[in-house]
Amino acid sequence: MNHRVAGFDIARALAIFGMVIVNFKIAMNAETGSPLLMSFAHLFEGRASAVFVILAGIGITFMTDKARVSSDSQYIYKSRVSLIKRGLLLIFIGLLYTPIWQADILHFYGFYFLIASVFFMFNNRTLLLLSAVIVLVFPVLMLFFNYGQNWNWGTFVYENFWSIDGMVRHILFNGFHPIFPWAAFLLFGIWLGRQxxxxxxxxxxxxxxxxxxxxxxxxxxxxxxxxxxxxxxxxxxxxxxxxxxxxxxxxxxxxxxxxxxxxxxxxxxxxxxxxxxFSESKIHKWLCQTGKLSLTLYVAHVIIGMGMLEYLGLLVNQTIDFSLFSALIFCVCGIIFSVIWLKYFKAGPLEWLFRKCAS
Structure with missing residues (x-):
């Protein structure tokens, strides 16, 4: 299978659109408006981000395929170092990004990559078993630790994040996308990429x-x-x-x-x-181009999208109708930007920077 699969890029684009819908709704506290549109927005909660993480697992399969197939110690070492570099860079970027957007997934992504650096050579059955174990560990942890600790459910804000206890709990157990159980999505994605x-x-x-x-x-x-x-x-x-x-x-x-x-x-x-x-259609090409800039668009939807809305005084206490309309505008602009950008460059701005730093 070609390592640049158009269908995966389209799935990345759809995952980004879904995350924009969810995050705009959260940021705007959009709890009023059309019940039908509210139900529509609810469909993406926790689903778009799961697609994103599973696709990351598929990408890791492609990155490490040569090492796994050859079992060459040099390739294995290079793949492991590459995953660790990418993981540490994502953790760094994500922690810088967290004060702006507390529901950030990038720093969690980084820890998933560090986990992948340990397990990417495991066989398919073991990957699925590890995924199941990680999923089942979470409810066990709930028996011993307070899941609601540090959460302010009224404002949906995670408090004491920058304390040692708060950060450890947030990353491992009760953050927005904690290792237990979210790392299971990545390991499952590695398995899926091998099919x-x-x-x-x-x-x-x-x-x-x-x-x-x-x-x-x-x-x-x-x-x-x-x-x-x-x-x-x-x-x-x-x-x-x-x-x-x-x-x-x-x-x-x-x-x-x-x-x-x-x-x-x-x-x-x-x-x-x-x-x-529909490989020859324009919408296919546009969505593929958008999926290739998924990291850039993920960061931009908060810094530029929400930033602009905040500047205009339109970010808080909006209806679901306005929230979805704003998300639609950002997604359309994201498609246009992606298509134009990739006419002149081979990769998105953050994608290029990420590869340079992690290579």
């Missing part, structure tokens, strides 16, 4: 399996919550029922991880099918 996704039979198997698991999880937990009701029979509060039996990103319980991974596989495989069928 021959050029084969229709492989795609169909993954697509069918993901659809079945997604439907089963969503339906099962819908009826579980319905049967429990307000939780009185189990001596639980309604908030506790919603907390423990939800399929939302907070907390990232196993049911969320399975559901989000399933929807991510559906998205990625769907993008591969789209790329095959």
């Amino acid at each position: 021959d996704l050029t084969q229709q039979a492989v795609r169909k198997k993954l697509l069918l399996g993901s659809m079945v698991s997604l439907v089963l999880i969503e339906v099962a937990f819908y009826f579980i919550k319905l049967s429990i009701g307000d939780g009185a029979l189990l001596e639980m509060t309604e908030d506790e029922v919603n907390f423990l039996f939800s399929i939302s990103i907070i907390p990232p319980l196993p049911q969320y991880m399975i559901s989000a991974a399933s929807s991510a596989v559906i998205t990625i495989v769907g993008c591969l099918y789209f790329s095959d069928k």
Whole structure:
């Protein structure tokens, strides 16, 4: 499989669009407006970022493929050093970025890369087993540690982040995308990247399996919550029922991880099918170009997108209608910028800088 797969770039573009929708909604505290649009925005919460992390795992497979196939110690060493460099750089950039945008995923990304530097040579079965273990460790941690510590749920702000205890908890356990269990998405992505996704039979198997698991999880937990009701029979509060039996990103319980991974596989495989069928279309080219600038656009949607809205006094307490409209404008501008930029340069500005620093 060519290491630059157009379908993956399209999936990156869609993941960025989804993250823009979610983050604009959070930043604007958009909790009023059209119920239909609110439901639409809710579809992307915890899903777009999962696609992003799984695609990073696929990218790591391509980066380390020569080392894995050859088992040459020199290639393995170079791949490991490259992953560590990239991880440390992402941690550095992410921590610089966190004061501007507390829900940053880049510093978490960096720690995922450090984990990948240890496990990228493991076989497929071990990768899936490690993914499952990481997912299952999280609810065990919840039994011993207070998941809500340092969280101000009223303002959705993580306090005491810059303390040692706060940072360790944030990164490992109760931040926006903690290692336990989010690193499982990356290891799963490494496994997924090793599958021959050029084969229709492989795609169909993954697509069918993901659809079945997604439907089963969503339906099962819908009826579980319905049967429990307000939780009185189990001596639980309604908030506790919603907390423990939800399929939302907070907390990232196993049911969320399975559901989000399933929807991510559906998205990625769907993008591969789209790329095959519409490879000559302009929208295909535009989305591919946008996906190639995913890092640049991720940083820009906060610094430029939200920065401009804040300058205009339009960032806080907006309706979901305005939030989605703003996200749409940014995404369209992102596509236009990507297409124009790549006419003159081979890589996006931050992508180029990242490769230079991590090489």
